[in-house]
Amino acid sequence: MLPIWKPVLSDDITRKSFRNLMMIVWASWFFRADEQFKSATSSAMTRSNGQFNSIGLPIPVKIIGGVLDAMNEARVNAIQNVFSSISVTTSAFIRGTYGCCFECRSIMVGALQLEQHASGFLSLQPKSPYHKIPYIGVVNKMQAFKSPTWSDNKALPSKPKQKDSSPHECGHSSFASIFSHLNSSIQGLEVVKFVVPVTTTLKRKQTDK
Numbered sequence: 001m002l003p004i005w006k007p008v009l010s011d012d013i014t015r016k017s018f019r020n021l022m023m024i025v026w027a028s029w030f031f032r033a034d035e036q037f038k039s040a041t042s043s044a045m046t047r048s049n050g051q052f053n054s055i056g057l058p059i060p061v062k063i064i065g066g067v068l069d070a071m072n073e074a075r076v077n078a079i080q081n082v083f084s085s086i087s088v089t090t091s092a093f094i095r096g097t098y099g100c101c102f103e104c105r106s107i108m109v110g111a112l113q114l115e116q117h118a119s120g121f122l123s124l125q126p127k128s129p130y131h132k133i134p135y136i137g138v139v140n141k142m143q144a145f146k147s148p149t150w151s152d153n154k155a156l157p158s159k160p161k162q163k164d165s166s167p168h169e170c171g172h173s174s175f176a177s178i179f180s181h182l183n184s185s186i187q188g189l190e191v192v193k194f195v196v197p198v199t200t201t202l203k204r205k206q207t208d209k
């Protein structure tokens with residue numbers, strides 16, 4: 001494990017709680033409990049360090065494989081979207097849709113690069129399937145990106161002189177605000193989209209008797 005991810009991984013679920021979580025995924029899928037299934041899949045996908053290859057239970061993967069595949073796909077897509085919002089933001093500053101003046105945009109682009117480097121995003125170049133990278137860790141890091149504090153009271157060429165020396169503020173001067181739209185969790189899956197195999201259903205009915 002690379003040290004850069006240690007702060008992120010402090011939010012990790014333990015192996016035991018992960019097993020319990022996956023047990024809820026399995027049970028809620030088996031008994032078609034939509035709310036519990038949605039909540040458990042959301043929590044597992046949001047906090048997982050990697051792919052769901054098994055549920056850690058003595059249940060053949062092929063029985064619940066469709067659920068695991070969907071969880072893997074949703075998790076990877078969510079992390080991809082979060083990372084892509086960094087490049088979208090950088091592009092917005094460069095093109096001028098974000099930032100109020102040349103200095104503001106330059107400072108924010110530079111800070112964005114520095115914070116990505118500090119978070120390991122540049123050197124690690126995280127790629128799908130984002131092994132050891134939990135969704136919530138990435139979101140937390142981005143929303144904690146340090147925003148530059150600077151004053152533009154010295155009559156910058158592209159801005160008129162301001163009366164006081166208070167820190168610069170504009171609609172895009174805070175990364176916490178820019179990345180506030182990122183969801184703190186991945187939306188859970190709907191149980192109705194996953195069919196319980198016929199043989200499993202029959203066994204369940206026999207057990208019910």
Ligand SMILES: [Zn+2]
Pocket residue numbers: 099100101104105168169170171172173
């Ligand atoms: Zn500005």
